[in-house]
Amino acid sequence: MWVYIDKISQYVGQEITIKGWLYNIRSSGKLMFPELRDGTGIIQGVVSKKEVSEKVWEDFSKLTQESSVIVTGTVSQHPKKENVFELQIKELEIVQISEPFPITPKEHGIEFLGDNRHLWIRSTRQAAILRIRNEIIQSVREYMYNNGFILFDTPIFTPNACEGTSTLFSTDYFDLGKAYLSQSGQLYAESGAMALGKVYTLGPTFRAENSMTRRHITEFWMMEPEMAYYDLNDNMDLIEDFLEYVVQRVIKNKAGDLGILQRDISKLEKVKKPFPRITYDEAIEILRKKDIALIKKTSEGEEQIRPFPWGEDFGAPHEEAIVEDFDKPVMVHRWPVQAKAFYMKRDPENRDIALGVDVLAPEGFGEIIGGSQREDNYDFLLERIKEHDLPLEEFQWYLDLRKFGSVPHSGFGLGIERLVSWICNLEHIREAIPYVRRPNRIRP
RNA sequence: UGGAAGAUAGCUCAAUGGUGGAGCAUUCGGCUGUUAACCGAAGGGUUGCGGGUUCGAGUCCCGCUCUUCCAGCCA
Incomplete structure (x- = not known):
C-alpha cells in the first residue's frame, strides 16, 4: 500500500510502500539508515543485513544521494524519539541510480544554489x-x-x-x-x-x-x-x-x-x-523622537537631514524604526x-x-x-x-x-x-x- | 545606478612573494542504532579573464568580467 510520509503516523505496525528519493544514507556495518523523502516529508529507514535478502542489501549499498527508489517495510516508533517514526525496510526497488548530486549535505554558497535551483x-x-x-x-x-x-x-x-x-x-x-x-x-x-x-x-x-x-x-x-x-x-x-x-x-x-x-x-x-493604525504625521514623530535622519544623495555624496522632513517617503531604516516598538x-x-x-x-x-x-x-x-x-x-x-x-x-x-x-x-x-x-x-x-x-x- | 567586500578541487574554505592543502561529495575498505555518523585509503587544480612588477605571483599593481551585502525604487 502506497503511503505518503506525512501520513505515516496512521500506519504504525503496518507494512507500507514509499515512493520517493534517497535524501541521505548512513551505514554502520550490518545496519544502514537511509533517509527517504517523497515531497511530503522525510523518514528514516532501517535496513538490517539479517532481515533482508542479499540482493536488497547490495542494492542499498549502491544507492547514491537522490537515487529514486520504491521501498516497502513496516512503520515503527523511533526507539529513542517520541512521535518520530521509522520504516523497517524489507524490499527495495531501484527506479534510477542518481549521478553524484551537486547539493551535498554541507554548506553551499547562494550563487551555486541559485544556479541549481x-x-x-x-x-x-x-x-x-x-x-x-x-x-x-x-x-x-x-x-x-x-x-x-x-x-x-x-x-x-x-x-x-x-x-x-x-x-x-x-x-x-x-x-x-x-x-x-x-x-x-x-x-x-x-x-x-x-x-x-x-x-x-x-x-x-x-x-x-x-x-x-x-x-x-x-x-x-x-x-x-x-x-x-x-x-x-x-x-x-x-x-x-x-x-x-x-x-x-x-x-x-x-x-x-x-x-x-x-x-x-x-x-x-x-x-x-x-x-x-498611525498616521504619517505620527510616524514622523516617532522618527524625530528617535533622531533618525533622512539620507539624501547629493553630487558630493550623502547629506543627513534632521529632523526628518515632512513630505518625504520612508526608506528601509525608517520603516524599521517605526515598526520596532x-x-x-x-x-x-x-x-x-x-x-x-x-x-x-x-x-x-x-x-x-x-x-x-x-x-x-x-x-x-x-x-x-x-x-x-x-x-x-x-x-x-x-x-x-x-x-x-x-x-x-x-x-x-x-x-x-x-x-x-x-x-x-x-x-x-x-x-x-x-x-x-x-x-x-x-x-x-x-x-x-x-x-x-x-x-x-x-x-x- | 552608487558604496563595501569577494572570486583557489564538483561544493565550502585555508595557504608570510618561495614545491597549492583540508572537510564534504566520488571510488575502495572497516564498523549492529547512525542523526551534516565515524575511521582508513585513492582519484580530483589553466588559483575568474587579460596585462604588468619580480630570479620567482594564488599572494603585489592596473584593467575587465561576475558575485554577495548595503542604499534608492517599491509589493
Missing part, C-alpha cells in the same frame, strides 16, 4: 517554504471567496504604465506597437469593482527596476482586492481581518513546516486584530500627496494628504501591503493625470469609471513573496518563489 527545491528547507507558500495562497483565495470577492483576472499585456513611474518590461505587440508587462492589475480591478462590487486579482506582476535588495524581485505575485463603497477605514478593517486570517491559518495548518524553518511561532500568534503589522495612513501615486484620493479635510495606507510587517520585514482609497471625482483625477504627465488617451476608459456612476472605492496590493518571507522569516525574498527572477538572474 531546480535541484535545491528538493532540500528540506526549500520544500517546507514552498509548501507554506501554497498554504498562504490557498488561504488568501479562501478568504476572498468566503467574503464575497469575485476573482477578476487582469491582463498581463498592457498598453501603458499603470502608475507611470516604474520602468516596465516591453515587447512588440503585432501592429499595435509596444506592449508592457503589467506592474499592477489595480486599474482594471477598479473597473471590476464597479461591475461586481468586490473583486480581487492574483497574478504575476513585473518591475524592470534594477533593484538588488533582499526585498525586491523583477517578477512577483500580487493579490489586489478592490471594493466599491469602501473608504480608507473600511479598507484598513479588511486588511487586518484578512492578514489575521491568513497568518493564523498558516500557523495552524503548517506548524511542522514552520518548525523545519525554526520559525518563532509565538511572534506570529500575536498577529491578531486590531493592528496599530510594535509586535503586529503597523498600518501607516494619510500620506503626503507628493509621496504617493496619482490615483489616490486626497483627504477632503486636507488637500496635501492622500488617503493611502502602507502596511509594515513586524520584525523588520518592511512593506507588505500598499493601498488607498481611490480618487472618484472625474475632475480631480483628470488633474492628477495631467500633473503626472501621463498619456491621457490611455486613461480614457479609467476616467470613464468616474463618469458612469462613480462611487467611493478602495483597495490594496499585497506582495505574495513578501508575505511568504515574513511568515517564513526568510533572509532573502529569492527563497519565497520556486524560480526567482532578479536583474542578474533569469536561469534556471
Whole structure:
C-alpha cells in the first residue's frame, strides 16, 4: 500500500510502500539508515543485513544521494524519539541510480544554489517554504471567496504604465506597437469593482527596476482586492481581518513546516486584530523622537537631514524604526500627496494628504501591503493625470469609471513573496518563489 | 545606478612573494542504532579573464568580467 510520509503516523505496525528519493544514507556495518523523502516529508529507514535478502542489501549499498527508489517495510516508533517514526525496510526497488548530486549535505554558497535551483527545491528547507507558500495562497483565495470577492483576472499585456513611474518590461505587440508587462492589475480591478462590487486579482506582476535588495524581485505575485463603497477605514478593517486570517491559518495548518524553518511561532500568534493604525504625521514623530535622519544623495555624496522632513517617503531604516516598538503589522495612513501615486484620493479635510495606507510587517520585514482609497471625482483625477504627465488617451476608459456612476472605492496590493518571507522569516525574498527572477538572474 | 567586500578541487574554505592543502561529495575498505555518523585509503587544480612588477605571483599593481551585502525604487 502506497503511503505518503506525512501520513505515516496512521500506519504504525503496518507494512507500507514509499515512493520517493534517497535524501541521505548512513551505514554502520550490518545496519544502514537511509533517509527517504517523497515531497511530503522525510523518514528514516532501517535496513538490517539479517532481515533482508542479499540482493536488497547490495542494492542499498549502491544507492547514491537522490537515487529514486520504491521501498516497502513496516512503520515503527523511533526507539529513542517520541512521535518520530521509522520504516523497517524489507524490499527495495531501484527506479534510477542518481549521478553524484551537486547539493551535498554541507554548506553551499547562494550563487551555486541559485544556479541549481531546480535541484535545491528538493532540500528540506526549500520544500517546507514552498509548501507554506501554497498554504498562504490557498488561504488568501479562501478568504476572498468566503467574503464575497469575485476573482477578476487582469491582463498581463498592457498598453501603458499603470502608475507611470516604474520602468516596465516591453515587447512588440503585432501592429499595435509596444506592449508592457503589467506592474499592477489595480486599474482594471477598479473597473471590476464597479461591475461586481468586490473583486480581487492574483497574478504575476513585473518591475524592470534594477533593484538588488533582499526585498525586491523583477517578477512577483500580487493579490489586489478592490471594493466599491469602501473608504480608507473600511479598507484598513479588511486588511487586518484578512492578514489575521491568513497568518493564523498558516500557523495552524503548517506548524511542522514552520518548525523545519525554526520559525518563532509565538511572534506570529500575536498577529491578531486590531493592528496599530498611525498616521504619517505620527510616524514622523516617532522618527524625530528617535533622531533618525533622512539620507539624501547629493553630487558630493550623502547629506543627513534632521529632523526628518515632512513630505518625504520612508526608506528601509525608517520603516524599521517605526515598526520596532510594535509586535503586529503597523498600518501607516494619510500620506503626503507628493509621496504617493496619482490615483489616490486626497483627504477632503486636507488637500496635501492622500488617503493611502502602507502596511509594515513586524520584525523588520518592511512593506507588505500598499493601498488607498481611490480618487472618484472625474475632475480631480483628470488633474492628477495631467500633473503626472501621463498619456491621457490611455486613461480614457479609467476616467470613464468616474463618469458612469462613480462611487467611493478602495483597495490594496499585497506582495505574495513578501508575505511568504515574513511568515517564513526568510533572509532573502529569492527563497519565497520556486524560480526567482532578479536583474542578474533569469536561469534556471 | 552608487558604496563595501569577494572570486583557489564538483561544493565550502585555508595557504608570510618561495614545491597549492583540508572537510564534504566520488571510488575502495572497516564498523549492529547512525542523526551534516565515524575511521582508513585513492582519484580530483589553466588559483575568474587579460596585462604588468619580480630570479620567482594564488599572494603585489592596473584593467575587465561576475558575485554577495548595503542604499534608492517599491509589493
